[in-house]
Amino acid sequence: MKYILLMSGTKAGVDRYHAWSQRDIETHMAVLRGITNDLSGSGEFVATQGLAEPAEAKVVRGEKNGIPVTDGIFPESKEFLLGYWIVDVATPERAYAIAGRISAALGPGGTPTNMPIEVRRFAVYEQSKSQ
Amino acid sequence: MKYILMMNTMRAGQGVPQWGQKDLQAHIAFMTGLNKELRQSGELVSAEGLSFPNQAKLVRAGKDGMPITDGVFPESKEFLAGYWIVDVDSPERAYAIASKASAAPGPGGAPLNMPIEVRPIMSGPPPETL
Numbered sequence: 001m002k003y004i005l006l007m008s009g010t011k012a013g014v015d016r017y018h019a020w021s022q023r024d025i026e027t028h029m030a031v032l033r034g035i036t037n038d039l040s041g042s043g044e045f046v047a048t049q050g051l052a053e054p055a056e057a058k059v060v061r062g063e064k065n066g067i068p069v070t071d072g073i074f075p076e077s078k079e080f081l082l083g084y085w086i087v088d089v090a091t092p093e094r095a096y097a098i099a100g101r102i103s104a105a106l107g108p109g110g111t112p113t114n115m116p117i118e119v120r121r122f123a124v125y126e127q128s129k130s131q
Numbered sequence: 132m133k134y135i136l137m138m139n140t141m142r143a144g145q146g147v148p149q150w151g152q153k154d155l156q157a158h159i160a161f162m163t164g165l166n167k168e169l170r171q172s173g174e175l176v177s178a179e180g181l182s183f184p185n186q187a188k189l190v191r192a193g194k195d196g197m198p199i200t201d202g203v204f205p206e207s208k209e210f211l212a213g214y215w216i217v218d219v220d221s222p223e224r225a226y227a228i229a230s231k232a233s234a235a236p237g238p239g240g241a242p243l244n245m246p247i248e249v250r251p252i253m254s255g256p257p258p259e260t261l
Contacts, residue, residue: 004179004181004211005190006211049135049252049253050252050253051135051250051251051252051253052250052251052252052253054250056250056251057248057249057250058222058226058248058249058250059246059247059248059249060136060226060229060230060233060246060247060248060249061230061233061244061245061246061247062230062231062232062233062234062242062244063230066230066234067230068226068227068229068230068233069230070226070249077207078209079208079209080250081135081137081211081250092188096188096190096198096200097198099190099198100190100191100192100193100196100197100198100199101192103190103191103192103198104192104196112192114191114192115191116189116190116191117189117190117191118187118188118189118190119187119188119189119190119200120181120182120186120187120210120211121181121182121186122179122180122181122182123179123180123181123182123183123213
């Protein structure tokens with residue numbers, strides 16, 4: 001079963017992250033790197049991706065004349081996707097365990113961030129669309 | 132340049148939309164056609180639909196290392212319904228594709244005009260995480 005683990009945060013949260021010391025960022029990344037390595041070793045790794053800054057986000061709607069309408073204004077409370085992991089696991093509990101590890105990645109001063117990670121299963125009927 | 136186009140259209144607790152069978156089929160046929168077009172132009176990297184928000188869980192690490200799961204979300208939370216990753220020459224092309232997806236037919240065949248969030252993605256995982 002494929003699951004996507006979504007890490008999201010507000011613009012304010014991203015600003016706080018930018019204030020982390022270089023050392024804290026390196027420690028945090030080392031934990032995430034370790035998780036990716038473990039998942040590759042267990043054959044559960046499908047993909048991981050970080051997204052560019054929320055400042056670069058646009059929201060697009062179709063208009064009647066077929067011209068896209070873009071807008072870059074979002075409510076302050078909006079949670080932006082920061083990055084994701086796609087894993088192929090035997091049970092939902094295993095997906096939750098991996099998300100728990102990501103959530104426990106160390107933050108400033110070496111304390112776990114305890115970031116909430118949203119766990120969603122891929123819809124089976126859609127999987128044939130992927131390449 | 133890679134972009135992710137996100138359909139953040141679902142809300143907490145939602146399941147399969149209560150549309151007529153014909154409307155659902157028209158919607159899916161539109162999406163299948165869009166994907167086919169993007170595959171033919173060489174711009175499609177991946178496209179996935181997610182299960183409905185009524186199955187979503189939020190996970191945090193507990194102190195003992197055990198995951199704590201929770202399925203309670205604020206009503207205002209946007210849920211990802213699905214996404215496309217496309218590899219295109221310009222942001223404008225990503226917006227044009229998003230606009231097409233936005234106009235997917237809904238109930239009665241009327242365009243949904245759903246908002247599609249468009250974000251550049253990094254060309255690979257951050258090197259420090261590899």
